[in-house]
Structure formats: structure tokens, C-alpha cells
Amino acid sequence: MTPGVMAGAGLWSALAFVLNLTWEIAQVRLYTIWAAADGLTVAWALLHCTLGDVLIALTMFALAGIALRRADWPTSRPWLGGVIFVIGALAFTAWSEWYNVYRAGNWGYTASMPMIFGIGLAPLLQWLILPPVMVGAYRMLGNRP
Known part of the structure; x- marks a missing residue:
């Protein structure tokens, strides 16, 4: 792996961490853990979920880079790479939410969580809204000398 690819992945990871932590904090009240757990447990859940998001x-x-054969897809092919990214992230998130809520019982939704086909809308919106923001920030920050 080249230094440029590593730097790109590092920037992408940093953007993902900041944006997804912000999102996780904003949506935590839509999950049952908010009311059922102490502050330290909630903080750990936020960190754990954010690292999963990263x-x-x-x-x-990486999937978009492999599909496009371009590790620099956020700058060279942002629209197509973004579509690949969003479709993959939505598919995984839909499965993960279903599995963790209904099969494993790892977390649950409050009555405030908007639902679509039994899956929480907030985590799905996360992967519709944040990737374009990440691509834009990557393009702006990654092109600096």
C-alpha cells in the first residue's frame, strides 16, 4: 500500500470518526440504552458504535476503490464512488440493525425512532447524509499541499 493510499485512508477514517460520533450522539435518545443505562455505559456504547461506523x-x-480501480475515487470519481459507498453502507446497516435488534437483542429502539420496514430510519439516514459530507470534506482537505 502506498503512502498516498494510507494518507487517504487515514483522512477518511478521521472524517468518519468525527461525523459518525456526532451522529451517534444526536441519535442516542432513539435507542433504549439512553434510558436504561448509566452515563459510562452510554459513553462506551457511543464509542463502540462510532468505531463500528469507522x-x-x-x-x-475500499470497496468503492476496488470497484473503480482508483484509491483516489473521492477526488477522481466522487459520484460513482459515492453511490457504491452508500449502497454498500445502507445494505450492511439494514442487515446489522435487523440482526442486532431482532435476532441478537443487542439494542432496541424507543417509540420515538421512526421506522421503515421495521428498521430504524436514523441509522439509514446516517449513511445517506454523511457520505456526501465526507466526500466533500475529503476533497477539500485532501487536496492541500
Whole structure:
């Protein structure tokens, strides 16, 4: 792996961490853990979920790069790479939410969580809204000398 690819993945990871942590904090009240757990448990859940989001973001970054044969897809092919990223992230998130809520019981939704086909809307919107922001920030920050 070249230094440029590593730097790109590092920037992508940093953007993913900041944006997804912000999102996780904003949506935490839509999950049952908010009312059922103490502050330290909630903080750990936020960190754990954010790190999972970073892994999703890195995996989809790599998937788009492999599909396009361009590690620099956020600057060279942002629209197509973004579509690949969003489709993959949405598919994984829909499965993960279904599995963790209905099969494993790892978390649950409050009555405030908007639903679509039994899946929480907030985590799905996360992967529709944040990737374009990440691509824009990557393009702006990654082109600096």
C-alpha cells in the first residue's frame, strides 16, 4: 500500500470518526440504552458504535476503490464512488440493525425512532447524509499541499 493510499485512508477514517460520533450522539435518545443505562455505559456504547461506523466507512471506501480501480475515487470519481459507498453502507446497516435488534437483542429502539420496514430510519439516514459530507470534506482537505 502506498503512502498516498494510507494518507487517504487515514483522512477518511478521521472524517468518519468525527461525523459518525456526532451522529451517534444526536441519535442516542432513539435507542433504549439512553434510558436504561448509566452515563459510562452510554459513553462506551457511543464509542463502540462510532468505531463500528469507522469500520463500515473504511470498508466501503475500499470497496468503492476496488470497484473503480482508483484509491483516489473521492477526488477522481466522487459520484460513482459515492453511490457504491452508500449502497454498500445502507445494505450492511439494514442487515446489522435487523440482526442486532431482532435476532441478537443487542439494542432496541424507543417509540420515538421512526421506522421503515421495521428498521430504524436514523441509522439509514446516517449513511445517506454523511457520505456526501465526507466526500466533500475529503476533497477539500485532501487536496492541500
